[in-house]
Amino acid sequence: GAVVSQHPSWVICKSGTSVKIECRSLDFQATTMFWYRQFPKQSLMLMATSNEGSKATYEQGVEKDKFLINHASLTLSTLTVTSAHPEDSSFYICSASRTGGSSYEQYFGPGTRLTVT
Amino acid sequence: QKEVEQNSGPLSVPEGAIASLNCTYSDRGSQSFFWYRQYSGKSPELIMSIYSNGDKEDGRFTAQLNKASQYVSLLIRDSQPSDSATYLCAPRSTGFQKLVFGTGTRLLVSP
Numbered sequence: 001g002a003v004v005s006q007h008p009s010w011v012i013c014k015s016g017t018s019v020k021i022e023c024r025s026l027d028f029q030a031t032t033m034f035w036y037r038q039f040p041k042q043s044l045m046l047m048a049t050s051n052e053g054s055k056a057t058y059e060q061g062v063e064k065d066k067f068l069i070n071h072a073s074l075t076l077s078t079l080t081v082t083s084a085h086p087e088d089s090s091f092y093i094c095s096a097s098r099t100g101g102s103s104y105e106q107y108f109g110p111g112t113r114l115t116v117t
Numbered sequence: 118q119k120e121v122e123q124n125s126g127p128l129s130v131p132e133g134a135i136a137s138l139n140c141t142y143s144d145r146g147s148q149s150f151f152w153y154r155q156y157s158g159k160s161p162e163l164i165m166s167i168y169s170n171g172d173k174e175d176g177r178f179t180a181q182l183n184k185a186s187q188y189v190s191l192l193i194r195d196s197q198p199s200d201s202a203t204y205l206c207a208p209r210s211t212g213f214q215k216l217v218f219g220t221g222t223r224l225l226v227s228p
Binding site: 093097104105110111 | 149151159160161163166205209213214215216218219220221
């Protein structure tokens with residue numbers, strides 16, 4: 001149990017375009033999902049916490065208008081990178097916590113590698 | 118002071134040895150602690166969680182927690198080359214659902 005998927009696994013887009021990344025919990029319901037970004041040889045950086053049916057909470061320094069997060073159901077959250085630029089090229093990873101759980105364990109998706117040309 | 122401190126390594130151990138990974142954290146209110154393994158180019162994988170002081174064993178892995186010292190560790194017995202990865206320590210931030218990740222310790226297990 002506790003499988004999280006992401007789609008696409010990799011994407012190349014041109015500068016100025018938008019890219020949507022999907023995160024799904026396949027075998028459990030997730031009230032809360034998290035979006036991270038990781039640059040090569042660096043640690044995970046939390047971008048935002050997404051709660052089903054409410055607005056996401058963004059970490060300091062993360063532009064909410066650039067990184068749009070929607071958590072419309074208990075199994076799906078999406079991250080849209082708007083007007084992408086080469087500096088947005090990174091490894092984007094989502095994670096999910098079980099609804100009703102008290103352990104706060106996060107299960108990670110396989111990640112999406114974004115390259116902006 | 119960083120919220121979560123880990124020795125970046127690499128920590129090199131021979132196959133079959135015990136690998137000891139350490140982590141200190143600054144948030145005294147943290148109650149939940151997690152260890153993740155991340156292979157190069159992959160996403161993190163949860164390997165252990167611990168909530169109470171003392172030891173928790175799961176197969177070859179033992180997590181140790183000392184809240185008074187704000188210290189958590191992970192022991193890997195009978196280390197295998199397949200254990201070579203970066204290990205991330207992640208306490209849960211008090212009052213929040215989010216985890217605070219350390220920069221990780223890179224472990225190299227040589228055959």
